[in-house]
Amino acid sequence: xxxxxxxxxxxxxxxxxxxxxxxxxxxxxxxxxxxxxxxxxxxxxxxxxxxxxxxxxxxxxxxxxxxxxxxxxxxxxxxxxxxxxxxxxxxxxxxxxxxxxxxxxxxxxxxxxxxxxxxxxxxxxxxxxxxxxxxxxxxxxxxxxxxxxxxxxxxxxxxxxxxxxxxxxxxxxxxxxxxxxxxxxxxxxxxxxxxxxxxxxxxxxxxxxxxxxxxxxxxxxxxxxxxxxxxxxxxxxxxxxxxxxxxxxxxxxxxxxxxxxxxxxxxxxxxxxxxx
Ligand SMILES: O=C(O)CCC(=O)C(=O)O
Numbered sequence: 001x002x003x004x005x006x007x008x009x010x011x012x013x014x015x016x017x018x019x020x021x022x023x024x025x026x027x028x029x030x031x032x033x034x035x036x037x038x039x040x041x042x043x044x045x046x047x048x049x050x051x052x053x054x055x056x057x058x059x060x061x062x063x064x065x066x067x068x069x070x071x072x073x074x075x076x077x078x079x080x081x082x083x084x085x086x087x088x089x090x091x092x093x094x095x096x097x098x099x100x101x102x103x104x105x106x107x108x109x110x111x112x113x114x115x116x117x118x119x120x121x122x123x124x125x126x127x128x129x130x131x132x133x134x135x136x137x138x139x140x141x142x143x144x145x146x147x148x149x150x151x152x153x154x155x156x157x158x159x160x161x162x163x164x165x166x167x168x169x170x171x172x173x174x175x176x177x178x179x180x181x182x183x184x185x186x187x188x189x190x191x192x193x194x195x196x197x198x199x200x201x202x203x204x205x206x207x208x209x210x211x212x213x214x215x216x217x218x219x220x221x222x223x224x225x226x227x228x229x230x231x232x233x234x235x236x237x238x239x240x241x242x243x244x245x246x247x248x249x250x251x252x253x254x255x256x257x258x259x260x261x262x263x264x265x266x267x268x269x270x271x272x273x274x275x276x
Contacts, residue, residue: 002078004085012086016149016198017184020082024130024189028073032132035069036098036212048100049107049166050238053245054214055096060264061232061241070096074216079128079191080250083218086193087126090221090252092259094125094245099166099202100132100212101140106205108140110170111178113148115196116157117169119229119242123152125196125219131186132212139211140203142184142192145176149197161237164204168237171199186213221249224258 002022004012012018024032040048042065054066055074073079074096084091101107115123135141155176157169176199184192194200205211219225225247232241246264254261 002081004082009085012193012195015144015146017144017146017192017194017200019184019186019190019192022078022082023187023191026189029132029189031069032073032130032214033212035067036100036132039065039067039070039098040100047107047166047238048098048102048212049109051098051100052238052240053096054098055216056246061244062239066096070098070214073130073214075248075250079216080218082193083126083128084251087124087218087220088222088252090255091250092219092221092225092254093216093248093250094219094225095215095217097215098132098212099215101202101205101210103139103205103208103210106140106211107164107166108204109166109202110160111145111176111199111201112157112167112170113154113197113199116154117167117235117240118196119226120196120219120223121226121229122223123154123196124223125217127194127196128191128216128218129194130191130214130216131188132214133210134188135184135186135211135213136209137183137185139207139209140205141186141211142200142202142213143181144184144194145178145180145199146182148176148199149195152197154197155199165237169235170201218250221253221255221259224256226258227260227263
């Protein structure tokens, strides 16, 4: 089992995020880079910061063609081990997005809480963010406000339809101190994990170096992925369709009895739920 140290677990709960010692091998990172290149090539009309559901290879209503390499990563035992130690033994995979900021004009991700965008009740998710490239201050690494996930509440967000933002809703001014931000700098293959209530974002990439990361989303079996909460649409600034999103029960049980593991599974091997 890939183990987090007690200090790492404590930091996740205290600060809302952690960078574990565990990391991917250089070989695996090279495979992820190749997969990302394939996905970018197959989706020429999608900004590379907005590659939703890249773990799904078949056609989806979200319009992005993904890659098997990402699907395999989302279910990698070592990664799920890390997540299990933070959210408990019942682990459901529900999302995977590549945030790839090209050099020069890579788009900003405004300060936000993920929970604001997601149909999960009660709200819970651990995001595992894997660095595919080195992610630095210079090329727009993830930035977090430590402790902003406590108390667990959603702050008011305002809508900003700017072409240079990856997401279009941000935490309204005056509710937190941006000076408290921590840059989560990672070498390729390193990863961070963050809580659904954590305020986070990232700056534009004006550097000559690409910054790509993969955000994999896992919810505990005590929460319901309620597909009726949001209509399919572009409320994030680009098309997201939770009504057809497949779920995979990777470990344990669905304690709510309400999660539907049939939706969105097209009958291919990778689309089949592991356990129902
Ligand atoms: O990759 C980034 O810069 C932002 C990622 C993010 O907002 C997320 O994973 O929830």
